[in-house]
Amino acid sequence: MMRPGPQIVVIGASAGAVDALGAILPSIPEDSGLSILVVVHVPPDKRSVMAELFRAKCRLMVVEAEDKMPIEPGVVYFAPPDYHLQVEADKTLSLSGDEPVLYSRPSIDVLFESAAEALGPLLIGLILTGANQDGANGMAAIVGAGGIGIVQDPRTAFAPAMPEAAIAACPQVRVLALAEISTFLREVEV
Amino acid sequence: MTELPEKVEDIEIRLLLEALFLRYHYDFRNYAMASIKRRLRQAREQLGFSTFSAMQESILRDADMLPQLLRFMTVQVSEMFRDPSYFRALRERVVPHLKTYPSLKVWVAGCSTGEELYSLVILFREEGLEERTLFYATDINHDALETAQAGIYPMERIPLFTQNHRQSGGKSSLSDYYQAAYGRASLDKTLRKNVVFSDHSLVTDSVFAEMHLISCRNVLIYFDKALQDRALGLFEDSLARRGFLGLGSKESLRFSSHASAFADFVREEKIYQRSSE
Numbered sequence: 194m195m196r197p198g199p200q201i202v203v204i205g206a207s208a209g210a211v212d213a214l215g216a217i218l219p220s221i222p223e224d225s226g227l228s229i230l231v232v233v234h235v236p237p238d239k240r241s242v243m244a245e246l247f248r249a250k251c252r253l254m255v256v257e258a259e260d261k262m263p264i265e266p267g268v269v270y271f272a273p274p275d276y277h278l279q280v281e282a283d284k285t286l287s288l289s290g291d292e293p294v295l296y297s298r299p300s301i302d303v304l305f306e307s308a309a310e311a312l313g314p315l316l317i318g319l320i321l322t323g324a325n326q327d328g329a330n331g332m333a334a335i336v337g338a339g340g341i342g343i344v345q346d347p348r349t350a351f352a353p354a355m356p357e358a359a360i361a362a363c364p365q366v367r368v369l370a371l372a373e374i375s376t377f378l379r380e381v382e383v
Numbered sequence: 384m385t386e387l388p389e390k391v392e393d394i395e396i397r398l399l400l401e402a403l404f405l406r407y408h409y410d411f412r413n414y415a416m417a418s419i420k421r422r423l424r425q426a427r428e429q430l431g432f433s434t435f436s437a438m439q440e441s442i443l444r445d446a447d448m449l450p451q452l453l454r455f456m457t458v459q460v461s462e463m464f465r466d467p468s469y470f471r472a473l474r475e476r477v478v479p480h481l482k483t484y485p486s487l488k489v490w491v492a493g494c495s496t497g498e499e500l501y502s503l504v505i506l507f508r509e510e511g512l513e514e515r516t517l518f519y520a521t522d523i524n525h526d527a528l529e530t531a532q533a534g535i536y537p538m539e540r541i542p543l544f545t546q547n548h549r550q551s552g553g554k555s556s557l558s559d560y561y562q563a564a565y566g567r568a569s570l571d572k573t574l575r576k577n578v579v580f581s582d583h584s585l586v587t588d589s590v591f592a593e594m595h596l597i598s599c600r601n602v603l604i605y606f607d608k609a610l611q612d613r614a615l616g617l618f619e620d621s622l623a624r625r626g627f628l629g630l631g632s633k634e635s636l637r638f639s640s641h642a643s644a645f646a647d648f649v650r651e652e653k654i655y656q657r658s659s660e
């Protein structure tokens with residue numbers, strides 16, 4: 194049976210995020226058909242720096258997500274500080290100011306769970322370094338909905354707690370080092 | 384096989400929202416689904432229902448359930464002078480235009496607990512515009528409107544409000560506008576003398592006055608695209624020619640069918656001006 198390949202990568206990262214993302218995002222070529230949605234835990238009062246930081250380094254287009262943006266191939270979307278980023282069934286983004294989840298807004302779980310519900314089998318979920326549990330439930334939701342789950346090998350992570358929690362919640366995920374994740378995303382058939 | 388129960392839940396949610404509309408005329412059917420689902424799940428858990436169908440039956444038959452459920456349906460987060468740069472742009476760029484009118488109407492749509500309204504009233508007072516201005520503050524959440532009308536906030540929020548006010552270019556001290564007692568800050572009653580508070584839904588209600596400025600921040604993100612278009616149509620019809628519309632910092636008209644009715648006025652701050660046709 195033909196199954197559409199994954200089209201959308203959702204990424205969650207916390208402590209150590211900049212380096213980990215720096216090892217992955219810049220290596221993805223501009224003709225990649227993937228759309229990439231990223232939640233990084235940042236303090237709510239900070240003006241968003243992530244999109245600017247990565248715009249300079251990446252070949253893909255990099256933007257900060259705005260409400261109702263359509264999800265386009267070849268674009269990286271960062272969640273803005275102090276808003277949850279969500280995926281709607283019509284393949285657009287929505288933002289919300291709902292309460293923080295596990296003390297976080299944006300929350301990785303909120304992004305992953307909404308994406309799983311809207312677009313399950315089209316997803317790759319990716320959990321990177323972090324010192325909390327955010328994303329574990331979301332990863333289980335993605336894999337449960339037929340998406341692919343990848344977790345950074347905790348032994349290679351700046352902060353292992355978040356990858357460990359994701360693996361515990363969802364043992365069937367692939368556990369990979371950053372270089373292998375990069376290769377996987379470059380080579381995946383979109 | 385995991386798909387089946389989820390689909391059933393989607394049907395249940397739609398039926399529940401339909402029930403809420405048919406029975407009480409609260410219309411959440413076109414709210415952005417991802418966050419409405421999250422909040423409905425929270426409501427189901429905390430109100431102790433095992434399914435949305437059970438919740439639907441209860442809400443249909445027991446009117447006392449309505450306020451309990453409504454508490455989960457809307458998001459009440461606000462701050463005085465939230466995003467100070469927005470208020471600075473109003474002060475520096477929009478106020479000079481408003482000063483040319485002999486009388487003004489300002490609509491704070493989705494005013495929640497009142498922080499945005501009072502920020503604007505203070506700004507208008509500082510700029511010498513308050514006396515000629517009538518403010519409308521509307522929301523669908525009655526508890527929030529009551530709080531807005533009372534104008535009493537916990538003292539621990541005041542340092543943030545004060546800092547925001549200063550960063551917005553405030554010309555006075557925020558402490559001129561409240562009295563502190565028992566851990567609470569009561570805003571000066573005179574800030575409300577030109578304010579009309581009212582229950583008004585951007586989904587089901589219509590135009591009620593001609594406005595010179597509409598500030599509707601962090602409300603449209605909870606709507607889907609069709610509903611955003613409805614609300615923006617309402618704003619278009621409510622605004623005087625060359626009137627101003629301010630949205631939340633991550634909201635924009637870019638994806639709306641009403642985009643052509645407005646021009647960017649301060650683009651970074653999501654302040655638009657109605658075109659004069």
Ligand SMILES: C[S@@+](CC[C@H](N)C(=O)[O-])C[C@H]1O[C@@H](n2cnc3c(N)ncnc32)[C@H](O)[C@@H]1O
Nearest residue numbers: 457460461493495523524584585586600601602
């Ligand atoms: C997050 S608060 C925004 C508060 C304030 N505008 C601010 O930016 O600080 C969203 C508000 O929108 C209100 N709201 C939701 N649906 C609405 C509707 N259909 N019509 C009017 N207000 C609505 C909610 O009750 C809530 O008070």
